[in-house]
Amino acid sequence: MRTVIKGGTIVTADGSELADVLVEDESIVAIAASGEHSWEEGADSVIDAVGKYIIPGAIDVHTHFELPFGGTFVSDSFESGTRSAAHGGTTTIVDFAVQVKGETVREGFDNWMAKADGNCAIDYGFHMIVGDINEGSLKEMEAIVDDGVTSFKLFMAYPGVLYSDDGEIFRAMQQASRDGTTIMMHAENGIAIDVLREQAVARGETDPKYHTITRPPKTESEAVHRALTLAELAGCPIYIVHMSAKEGVMELTKARDRGQNAFGETCPHYLHLSVEDDIDVPGFEGAKYVCSTPIRFREEGHQEYLWNALARGDLQVVSTDHACFFYDDDETMGRQKRLGEGNFTLIPNGLPGVEERLNVMYQSGVVEGRFSLNRWVDLCATSPAKMFGLYPKKGTIAVGSDADIVVFDPNASFTYGTDTIHGNIDYTAYDGMEISGSPVVVMSRGKVIIDGGRYVGSKGDGRYLKRGLSQMLI
Numbered sequence: 001m002r003t004v005i006k007g008g009t010i011v012t013a014d015g016s017e018l019a020d021v022l023v024e025d026e027s028i029v030a031i032a033a034s035g036e037h038s039w040e041e042g043a044d045s046v047i048d049a050v051g052k053y054i055i056p057g058a059i060d061v062h063t064h065f066e067l068p069f070g071g072t073f074v075s076d077s078f079e080s081g082t083r084s085a086a087h088g089g090t091t092t093i094v095d096f097a098v099q100v101k102g103e104t105v106r107e108g109f110d111n112w113m114a115k116a117d118g119n120c121a122i123d124y125g126f127h128m129i130v131g132d133i134n135e136g137s138l139k140e141m142e143a144i145v146d147d148g149v150t151s152f153k154l155f156m157a158y159p160g161v162l163y164s165d166d167g168e169i170f171r172a173m174q175q176a177s178r179d180g181t182t183i184m185m186h187a188e189n190g191i192a193i194d195v196l197r198e199q200a201v202a203r204g205e206t207d208p209k210y211h212t213i214t215r216p217p218k219t220e221s222e223a224v225h226r227a228l229t230l231a232e233l234a235g236c237p238i239y240i241v242h243m244s245a246k247e248g249v250m251e252l253t254k255a256r257d258r259g260q261n262a263f264g265e266t267c268p269h270y271l272h273l274s275v276e277d278d279i280d281v282p283g284f285e286g287a288k289y290v291c292s293t294p295i296r297f298r299e300e301g302h303q304e305y306l307w308n309a310l311a312r313g314d315l316q317v318v319s320t321d322h323a324c325f326f327y328d329d330d331e332t333m334g335r336q337k338r339l340g341e342g343n344f345t346l347i348p349n350g351l352p353g354v355e356e357r358l359n360v361m362y363q364s365g366v367v368e369g370r371f372s373l374n375r376w377v378d379l380c381a382t383s384p385a386k387m388f389g390l391y392p393k394k395g396t397i398a399v400g401s402d403a404d405i406v407v408f409d410p411n412a413s414f415t416y417g418t419d420t421i422h423g424n425i426d427y428t429a430y431d432g433m434e435i436s437g438s439p440v441v442v443m444s445r446g447k448v449i450i451d452g453g454r455y456v457g458s459k460g461d462g463r464y465l466k467r468g469l470s471q472m473l474i
């Protein structure tokens, strides 16, 4: 099967060039200027990309599909979630398999492999949440590298659920240091937060905005500092997930300036939403955007700080932390966000975004002049691939890479609303946002799966990816 993508501008993290791409079966086999080849003779199909960008399929390294959480389940399955990702130009996700207390790491991994198997529209890998750190699970962290799991998420938040104490965290970091794997940290001081939550509820402060008020920036930056210090002591690479507080990013920058293998991601919702505009609103609507770390107060200046950190390289990745729960009760999923009506501590944490990420980052990042086209590709595809051992198979347009390709039309335009999204969810965080640019063709390993906005792939097209060690290390 030979496909020629013709007349577009190839945009990678390193540069842009007007050139054609030849895809054979699942891979990119040649790149050349129009006029320097005659590939169309004998091609099975030709995709006209004149006036469009040809970019690598986007990679979202932080999704949660079918996750049991907050007394319910994330409403997107691997099938609906990966299909909606494809609509938005994402061709690889790395989700989180979970080892819960009393279970082995292997059991957790097998459970998640079974959920995904045969259901994904795009390629997928797994990080492992190690929720029960003990002698056995430390050994399993080493063994599971052979299955392509090279990163492990730990929680300083959620006491009694996924929380690990500093001793457990440090042991896991020592194990990662021995194996060359990466620790991913949910960095919030969950113990202090639990005190603040209890006190707030006792005072009758139960609206969604108290979710943010009981998780002030220092509960994030203290945990970021502690995580970085423990990782430095153990000698393992560390990646801080879903960073929302500027004080946390300052800690990360200091560690990087010291030469530490320390990295961080933020998510589009922290760059666009605020308590003032989206959470402290009449009724219960603010619950839609309750997540952890929390959406912060606009007046505290976190958003501009995060944007600048992305532009200058102090943050390396934009992921979504996609974890969606229906706002209104759903026939199949039942009561989700509304579980927390009258008590914000019962609102399931998380929001959707896997479909919107590439577009909103293009709009607010590139169109609004915060960074270049190349940095956009870097943040959404190339750095995620390098960070989690997928490069150059994924994350770039190069000879030998998988043909995961998005033809992106910068002249397309639309407005986000519930009718423009495709996941199993009843709202988007970007409702009413006017977008320029959109993926028009999405190719996953040489197969067109989105054509003119229509999904033309099949469930099960996506394959499990065994990942290598991080390629971002210094």
Ligand code: URP
Pocket (backbone or CB within 6 Å): 064, 186, 242, 290, 291, 292, 293, 321, 323, 349, 350, 351
């Ligand atoms: O609110 C969030 N982030 N929900 C998903 C679970 C997590 O901590 O990543």
Ligand code: ZN
Pocket (backbone or CB within 6 Å): 186, 241, 242, 292, 293
């Ligand atoms: Zn988390």
Ligand code: ZN
Pocket (backbone or CB within 6 Å): 062, 063, 064, 321, 323
């Ligand atoms: Zn998450």
